[in-house]
């Protein structure tokens with residue numbers, strides 16, 4: 560592809576997509592590409608959507624699919640059914656999808672069958688945990704993508720081990736960190752600490768939304784027990800995801816844990832930046848805390864982002880209450896030293912624009928009409944081990 564008049568559809572659907580798509584759109588437009596922003600509508604609340612568009616300065620979507628909530632099949636199916644005719648109408652040269660949510664997979668599947676080239680930003684991340692819907696979305700999206708844009712060397716190694724061709728894999732760095740660095744000074748101007756009566760280094764920040772943690776009352780009760788014990792040493796602030804709100808209200812939240820509404824982007828970055836420790840089951844938060852150098856304890860048994868453990872500030876604690884408490888005490892006593900992984904330098908989206916528009920391997924990229932099935936690559940086409 561060349562930048563002049565290249566038409567690219569950029570897809571976003573839910574909260575963790577917005578900070579990833581924004582720098583990619585900007586980089587493509589700076590290079591002269593014609594970008595259409597398609598919003599699938601997977602997230603739609605003010606607190607999950609609108610505030611991010613405002614904070615990040617993302618223009619209103621050019622097209623809105625209004626998919627909304629539902630089961631995985633309903634949500635994925637609604638996005639696919641709405642995206643297919645839109646893609647036929649727009650007939651872009653390429654589609655860019657980011658991350659691992661249901662909208663990512665839905666638009667990837669439609670694109671792969673319709674013909675435009677497909678680029679996956681954040682390719683190659685693997686938790687090897689097939690109970691996570693996001694793992695299914697990641698593996699399947701990579702499988703039908705032409706450009707696999709990996710955030711780190713470990714992600715690229717995963718792709719190579721699954722049989723993808725070297726000319727499909729591009730280690731470009733982490734676009735989420737582009738947005739973090741671009742907005743950090745603005746975030747530090749936020750008055751969120753004053754509003755909540757917090758001081759820098761004087762609290763722990765908690766996020767919980769993963770179905771495995773919040774949909775099962777036994778697991779959630781155990782997590783709350785651990786949080787209550789930790790709050791005895793370090794008061795905790797928990798901005799609430801809508802998925803978790805009902806369950807938390809049912810079970811009741813112990814003292815020392817303060818529930819607040821889900822935060823916007825700038826406020827949430829400010830809260831992470833000033834926290835003594837962050838406890839989370841999110842993927843992106845593991846990365847942002849590593850880039851900020853803030854200790855992170857992940858309330859999951861695995862991570863698709865091992866670089867945050869190997870090089871960053873992340874420690875996996877699982878969901879056993881005793882282990883969580885012991886891990887947090889250890890981290891508070893001796894915060895992990897860390898460095899920011901290579902290419903997490905604020906310029907990942909520039910590299911992505913380069914890959915898509917300058918050629919490089921893209922010069923040899925087959926045209927949409929004669930795409931080589933990935934099964935043609937050695938080893939590809941076999942289902943990864945489960």
Ligand code: UD1
Nearest residue numbers: 573574575601602603604607628629660661692693801802
């Ligand atoms: C989705 C993503 C997850 C991501 C998370 C970030 C998938 C499979 N999961 O999970 O990877 O980390 O977003 O938030 O795509 N709801 C609202 N308002 C909204 C959106 C959702 O109230 O704007 C409620 C609905 O009751 C909905 C529930 O939250 O049923 C879950 O939303 P959904 O988009 O299905 O998944 P998330 O848990 O948000």
